[in-house]
Amino acid sequence: MTGLVRRFVTLASLLLAWQLIVWVTGVPGYILPGPLSVAGAFATHAGTLAQHATVTIIEILAGLLLGALLGFSSALSLSSFHTVRRWLLPVLVVSQALPVFALAPILMLWLGYGMVSKIAMAVLIIYFPVTAACFDGLRHTPNGWLELAATMGASPRNLLRSVRLPAALPAAASGMRVATAVAPIGAVVGEWVGSSAGLGYLMLHANGRMQIDLMFAALVTLAAFALALYFSVDHLLKHALPWHRQTLLDNENEQEIPHDV
Amino acid sequence: MTATPPPGVRVHITRLAYPGHTVFEELKLQLAAGQCTCLLGRNGSGKSSLLRALAKLLGERVCELHVECSDDLPLAGRVAYMAQEDLLLPWLDVLENTTLGYRLRDRSHTRPAVVQRATQLLQDVGLAAFAHASPAELSGGMRQRAALARTLMEDQPVVLMDEPFSALDAITRLELQNLAARLLDRRTTLLITHDPLEALRLGDAVYTLDGQPAKLSAPLRPTGRAPRPPGDAQLLSLQGRLLTQLGAGA
Amino acid sequence: MTFKPLLAMAIAIMVLPGSAAGEKLTVMLDWFVNPDHGPLFVARERGYFEQAGLQVELIAPADPNNPPKFVAAGKADIAISYQPQLHVQVAQGLPLVRIGTLVSMPLNSLVVLAGGPVRTLADLKGRKVGFSVGGFEDALLKAMLAKHGLTLADVTLINVNFSLSPALIAGQVDAVIGAFRNFELNQMDIEGHPGRAFFVEEHGVPAYDELIFVAHKESLRRPSLAQFVSAIERATHYMVNHPQESWELFVGTDKSLDDELNQRAWRDTLPRFALRPAALDIGRYRRMADFLYAQRLIAKKLPLSEYAVDLFNRP
Numbered sequence: 001m002t003g004l005v006r007r008f009v010t011l012a013s014l015l016l017a018w019q020l021i022v023w024v025t026g027v028p029g030y031i032l033p034g035p036l037s038v039a040g041a042f043a044t045h046a047g048t049l050a051q052h053a054t055v056t057i058i059e060i061l062a063g064l065l066l067g068a069l070l071g072f073s074s075a076l077s078l079s080s081f082h083t084v085r086r087w088l089l090p091v092l093v094v095s096q097a098l099p100v101f102a103l104a105p106i107l108m109l110w111l112g113y114g115m116v117s118k119i120a121m122a123v124l125i126i127y128f129p130v131t132a133a134c135f136d137g138l139r140h141t142p143n144g145w146l147e148l149a150a151t152m153g154a155s156p157r158n159l160l161r162s163v164r165l166p167a168a169l170p171a172a173a174s175g176m177r178v179a180t181a182v183a184p185i186g187a188v189v190g191e192w193v194g195s196s197a198g199l200g201y202l203m204l205h206a207n208g209r210m211q212i213d214l215m216f217a218a219l220v221t222l223a224a225f226a227l228a229l230y231f232s233v234d235h236l237l238k239h240a241l242p243w244h245r246q247t248l249l250d251n252e253n254e255q256e257i258p259h260d261v
Numbered sequence: 262m263t264a265t266p267p268p269g270v271r272v273h274i275t276r277l278a279y280p281g282h283t284v285f286e287e288l289k290l291q292l293a294a295g296q297c298t299c300l301l302g303r304n305g306s307g308k309s310s311l312l313r314a315l316a317k318l319l320g321e322r323v324c325e326l327h328v329e330c331s332d333d334l335p336l337a338g339r340v341a342y343m344a345q346e347d348l349l350l351p352w353l354d355v356l357e358n359t360t361l362g363y364r365l366r367d368r369s370h371t372r373p374a375v376v377q378r379a380t381q382l383l384q385d386v387g388l389a390a391f392a393h394a395s396p397a398e399l400s401g402g403m404r405q406r407a408a409l410a411r412t413l414m415e416d417q418p419v420v421l422m423d424e425p426f427s428a429l430d431a432i433t434r435l436e437l438q439n440l441a442a443r444l445l446d447r448r449t450t451l452l453i454t455h456d457p458l459e460a461l462r463l464g465d466a467v468y469t470l471d472g473q474p475a476k477l478s479a480p481l482r483p484t485g486r487a488p489r490p491p492g493d494a495q496l497l498s499l500q501g502r503l504l505t506q507l508g509a510g511a
Numbered sequence: 512m513t514f515k516p517l518l519a520m521a522i523a524i525m526v527l528p529g530s531a532a533g534e535k536l537t538v539m540l541d542w543f544v545n546p547d548h549g550p551l552f553v554a555r556e557r558g559y560f561e562q563a564g565l566q567v568e569l570i571a572p573a574d575p576n577n578p579p580k581f582v583a584a585g586k587a588d589i590a591i592s593y594q595p596q597l598h599v600q601v602a603q604g605l606p607l608v609r610i611g612t613l614v615s616m617p618l619n620s621l622v623v624l625a626g627g628p629v630r631t632l633a634d635l636k637g638r639k640v641g642f643s644v645g646g647f648e649d650a651l652l653k654a655m656l657a658k659h660g661l662t663l664a665d666v667t668l669i670n671v672n673f674s675l676s677p678a679l680i681a682g683q684v685d686a687v688i689g690a691f692r693n694f695e696l697n698q699m700d701i702e703g704h705p706g707r708a709f710f711v712e713e714h715g716v717p718a719y720d721e722l723i724f725v726a727h728k729e730s731l732r733r734p735s736l737a738q739f740v741s742a743i744e745r746a747t748h749y750m751v752n753h754p755q756e757s758w759e760l761f762v763g764t765d766k767s768l769d770d771e772l773n774q775r776a777w778r779d780t781l782p783r784f785a786l787r788p789a790a791l792d793i794g795r796y797r798r799m800a801d802f803l804y805a806q807r808l809i810a811k812k813l814p815l816s817e818y819a820v821d822l823f824n825r826p
Binding site for chain 3: 028029030031105108109112113192193194195196201204205207208209210211
């Protein structure tokens with residue numbers, strides 16, 4: 001319960017600091033609106049915000065799912081087939097090095113301005129983190145287990161299924177956490193380059209009309225969703241891997257290791 | 262319980278070498294059928310390498326070895342291996358870990374006969390109440406007991422153990438030695454250890470490895486059935502000799 | 512004997528940077544450098560700024576929405592902006608004032624592919640229209656469609672973020688609004704996909720100044736602003752009188768500006784520059800304010816003198 005109170009207090013103090021900065025520096029509303037005017041924008045444009053938020057949320061979730069599937073299967077192919085590794089590994093590295101912003105217009109031309117191109121952007125931006133993390137996990141199965149399995153006469157399929165895949169899950173989970181944090185960027189950048197709906201689109205539109213408070217409201221909505229998504233995915237992963245105790249947020253809950261009596 | 266009597270194993274290593282350093286050259290070791298052979302030596306003496314070579318965990322480039330069994334059957338596929346770490350898979354419970362070999366070979370780990378035997382083994386090692394616990398809930402000693410159960414589940418005539426109890430405290434170690442001695446009766450066992458008392462308690466033949474390339478000493482053969490009482494006078498005097506042997510290479 | 516020191520002095524004067532200790536002015540362009548900015552570059556190259564005692568720095572923005580904000584925040588002295596956006600910006604509280612006009616008629620147009628299915632604006636029904644966010648395009652479109660009995664609901668608006676011509680050529684949209692008639696039309700023609708334009712002022716939108724100069728409300732007393740506008744007037748007249756020479760001055764500043772597109776755009780923009788940059792057409796600004804108010808783009812109409820002035824008509 002104290003965790004919740006702590007987070008609430010952190011949030012409240014951040015908001016207070018924000019409002020104080022606005023008051024003290026006298027920064028104009030068209031550069032940095034205060035939390036109160038942003039709250040006003042929320043009230044006035046609730047419907048619009050909800051409508052556009054839905055679009056972006058769908059894009060992010062779909063991109064995350066598809067990107068995760070693609071990344072995981074790529075990692076599997078990479079670890080199983082040497083020829084795949086030779087061809088796919090450079091592609092992988094390039095996909096990370098290229099700024100997504102540069103590819104966005106091309107994707108728009110190929111896939112149109114609807115949700116599909118935004119989903120593609122999100123997939124592109126998470127493809128490398130997911131694949132790299134899963135591949136790493138598959139490559140680094142602890143030797144002890146591999147040796148034990150060898151002495152037991154394990155078949156390659158069962159080895160993959162019962163040892164290497166589960167052993168790779170913590171690394172895959174790491175990759176998923178990174179992907180969750182980064183997928184929203186792909187979707188929003190896609191919307192900036194060309195769209196007719198979504199929070200990124202709304203931000204641009206509001207900015208063009210000097211409705212900076214609305215722009216911030218859209219920004220806050222996006223941030224709130226991204227946070228909620230991250231926490232949900234983290235929670236899901238913890239549940240899926242109950243045997244893997246160390247997670248990013250959970251250090252205060254480490255269990256006591258039982259000692260020999 | 263194996264149906265056929267366990268074989269004796271004759272090991273001849275022509276050469277075992279890592280880049281830059283030769284571990285063994287022309288080393289011969291005999292594992293007496295149904296008996297426990299112990300190998301002692303300081304760290305780096307090559308004792309683990311020998312065991313790993315037998316377990317077929319070393320590549321051909323590293324090790325040239327020739328193995329013969331007294332029953333003229335190949336050694337391959339008749340070996341159970343227990344390492345220093347318990348190697349329990351954290352995503353499986355204790356019972357599932359025990360039947361790991363069956364899962365990995367042909368997914369027969371759910372067959373009632375298999376489950377029943379595993380449950381019995383867990384009872385033998387004193388973990389019956391923890392069959393469905395996850396490895397994280399067990400202490401170090403309990404985990405090694407689970408590993409022992411898994412090793413026995415393999416039901417192989419030859420058992421290779423690489424310092425299986427060295428990570429445990431002294432009392433737990435003694436308890437597990439007793440357990441192992443009882444359950445490994447009538448199997449051909451090679452036990453690597455750095456604890457002279459353990460070797461003397463469990464081994465029917467105790468060798469030390471020393472030198473570069475390493476050479477086997479003449480074996481000590483303690484009398485009496487394993488597990489021998491630690492306070493035994495014979496044991497203590499033999500331990501003295503062992504320690505001298507081990508220190509002799511310095 | 513007196514020749515050498517004289518020569519040395521002459522060389523020194525030529526080599527030293529514009530040592531006219533002029534007042535510095537930062538001018539933010541509306542977009543990357545293009546023929547619309549002709550008068551600024553001609554004024555600089557012909558020395559008109561220097562002669563007026565000004566040291567002018569021209570900056571191209573990364574985001575076209577920024578220049579007015581920068582001026583409002585005091586980070587730049589003058590910005591090139593658009594008259595309709597000015598009305599919206601001051602309604603939102605930005606302390607901006609129009610001090611001069613660069614292009615005194617609309618450049619904005621709705622463009623379709625010449626060989627495409629859209630022959631009249633009525634054909635836009637059920638089609639996709641691309642635009643760049645300026646905050647104004649849907650109001651334009653609404654007015655243009657109204658003349659043909661259509662509403663915004665009859666079309667799908669898609670933000671293509673300045674990629675107007677490519678989107679149109681690729682067929683991703685059936686029309687684009689926000690395309691400048693001097694620029695995008697030429698661009699499409701060069702690409703081999705000529706377009707056809709519907710000029711906004713011919714379809715129900717009141718005529719307005721496409722490009723204007725804005726400055727901060729508090730800076731109006733500075734004499735440098737009036738001098739700037741005067742220099743622009745000189746440059747514009749020079750351009751109209753000497754189109755070829757002024758083109759060469761323009762591309763002389765940067766070789767990469769010398770391409771087919773800019774050549775054509777230069778020719779098409781020339782007749783549209785404000786020949787009287789300082790003068791303010793009060794009626795025009797009032798009509799646009801009324802139009803935007805009716806379209807509900809601004810919540811209230813402010814007194815014109817608060818945001819548009821003729822610097823030479825000061826009390």
